[in-house]
Amino acid sequence: MKILVAVKRVVDHNVRIRVRLDGSGVETTGVRMSMNPFCKHAVEAAVQLAESGQAREIVVVSIGPRPANDVILTALAMGAHRGILLETDAPLETLAIAKLLAKLVEEEHPDLVLLGKQAVDDDSNHVGQMLAALTDRPQATFASQIERVGAALEVTREVDYGRETLSLPLPAVVTADLRLNTPRNATLPMVMKARSKPLVVRSAADFGVDLAPRLQIENISPPPERVAGRSVASLAEFAAAIAAEVNEMEAL
């Protein structure tokens, strides 16, 4: 089985972001960037499938500016075999990302495409589902367990009512949730080794995909701030405040 994994470079999830005062967006200059956490789980899942002899080759792809090479290197250090950067400086919408990935699927013919369930910058949660549609493959989103059973995959998904298990014939598209696995930290020797693995850079503009945005972003604003509250000294006071809230709800 050949696996394609899509990884995105985003503002590190521990960074407290700042919204620019002019409404033009979120400040990203001088901010620590790293691999989107959900993508790490996708890479780990691919590497585990390779380690158990169920996958032969792992190709990792990222779409973005040149420094996105860093997240590809991280994936290579974790155990992926080769990397592709589709370079672009333009911020792309999820539909354009999915179309570029679909072109790559046409070239690479992976049996399985693994993605994160969501990128923690735009919080879209789109690309896996879109890619599945564009390549006419079955999908399993929000995966917390992946098992290969013959020519099919059995994937357990985290859904609003609990969990559900789907059977998907290959080729298929799966998006990773956080409980899928524990991503490994690449050791220094693995990082050194990653530098000698093949990594090609191609221009996103060369794929014949219309990359123009469809939506017009008007402005980005900070959310309304909550007014700071207070601490109470006694349990009785705390309980009375809860009771008062409940009474108010019942009165409405």
Next chain:
Amino acid sequence: MSVLLLADHDRGELAPATARLVAAAGGLGPVDLLVVADDPAPIAAAAATLAGVRKVLAVQGPTTAEALANTLERCAKGYQSVSASASSTGKDVIPRLAAKLDIMPVTDIVAIAGPNRFVRPIYAGNALETLTDPQPLHLLTFRASAFRPVAGGNAAPIESLDFSIASAAKLLAAHRTQTDTPDLATAQIVIGGGVSVGSAEGFQLIEKLGKTLGAAVGATRAAVDAGYAPNDWQIGQTGKIIAPDLYIAIGISGALQHLAGIQGARKIFAINTDPEAPLVKLADLALIGDLFEIVPQLIAELDRLSLASRTG
């Protein structure tokens, strides 16, 4: 502009959040609800009672993303918007359908700012994006918690549609959490427990407090990862988004990914040993102390208070 809205359901019952989604979609134009289920009739009957619903379409069929996207596609003709909840189903289906139709979707909408202007949170709710969607068809998901529910009392007509829908993916098994607590996404009061609750037994204490108040129970990712609470209790960026009148956070630090799920709460109360915890700082009211001492006493005190108010 008319809207086709996909209705969520579970165990043969219409999702309680549907009344809020009808309100949201109703902000754009007349709403037709689509029910796809093994046995759609009883769900469609409940859907038809919601105020503002023009008609209900009932389809018998599978509910994998492929099947739902295909069904929606077949029903979409004549509508200017195809919408769903930003639930695990809506998130699964709407982007798939959007790509099939070559439309860029707008998801997790928390406010409608005009006929084709929407507001959605990004960066775990730490920023709000206002955008215009100039496309001829709008593919949308709404966050139910951000909208007030419509009333009942309607008797919209129900139309049964018959077509067979194929899906390569097959549902093998559903694993449901056994619980009798109210629906998290629509509950008026929610109690949340963090990893410091320490065990599944510890969560029974949180549930007991929940029962005392008729509240739903939620958890942090750390508590779910530790196996103390089921995954569908997780509140936050990657869990459920809640908007209760009162949220009581017990032993929760207030990581930004957790805060992403509770920004819509009207009041936030916190119990924590650490006065410097972000959630304590953000709470309307906080009690500093050990949850294992406080929660049993709190249950007793609330029992006493409600008894007093009933007899008094």
